[in-house]
Amino acid sequence: MTSMGRGDAGAGMRAGARAGTATSAAGVRVDGPTSEGRETDWVAALSGSGSEQATALRELHGLMVRAAAHQVWRMRAALPDASPGAVDVIVNQAADEAVTAILAKLHTFQGRSRFTTWAFKFAILQAATEVRRVQWQHREVELRDLEVRPAPGHDSPELCAEGSDLATALAAAMRRVLTPYQRRIAVALLVDAVPIDVLAERLGTTRGALYKTLHDVRVRLRRELVSRGYLPVPHGDPPQTSTSTLDRLPTRRAGTP
């Protein structure tokens, strides 16, 4: 992948990152074996000013291009337009946004990993989010309630009955213990496989908020099916029965219609 004119420092950085011992021309050390001194160089250089900071920024951007390119390559089948030009735009946009995010969070780097590892994840996140956004940009996301097709048949009548029994019980539990909003989110993410960040953008919320909704859905459904004997009691937990009315009431949540 090209880095649109920023390649020299980036290329040197990439070589250094692989070797683990190189030093850029400006004296900004590339990650080697983790040691406090080397990690401090990145943070200090990026936090500083003048030519050292400028060099560090160029080198950081080169690394972000590398990580973003790696991510886009992994997800290339999802792109409606995987031409080099289109990919380059996504890669460099993701790299730019990653650098911005890193600089804003530089103070949070704690050295639990190499700086480059820590930085890579920002570019990967940006690139993956953008690929999924592009993949779905012309697709309508339907927030539908529980309407599912019959499950495909199993090999044996016994397996078919067992699978249908749990699936049917689960569908009933979804109607019983979930709010309409929870059901729609669960269907969108887990039945219709809408990517979580795509759905978050469409709904004006965050990935984290949607994952929390999913977590609550799963906890409620598992508890309900354990109480009704469809799932085993978790190891160490006392058997539960759904005798409490309060247990059956869905929780009121902000934004619930």
Added chain:
Amino acid sequence: MNQTPQRPPEVLSDASVDELLRDTTPWLSCEECFERMDAYAEAVARGLSAHDQAMDRHLGACPACDEEARSLIELLQAD
């Protein structure tokens, strides 16, 4: 006598059932997963256990975070 037609039972696919009933405890948010991802990925890339059940559970339940973690591990292993 009026009778409300019975709605036929709705059935979810096996994959959907598995996803809906996935155990995602102990709780870990996507934000916290992102915070831990670099250390986790380095451990895995080195062939070590990250000893992080919450992270394992989250990655098993969140395809977006899982993709990003796998990608980071692969990138580190390429070095």
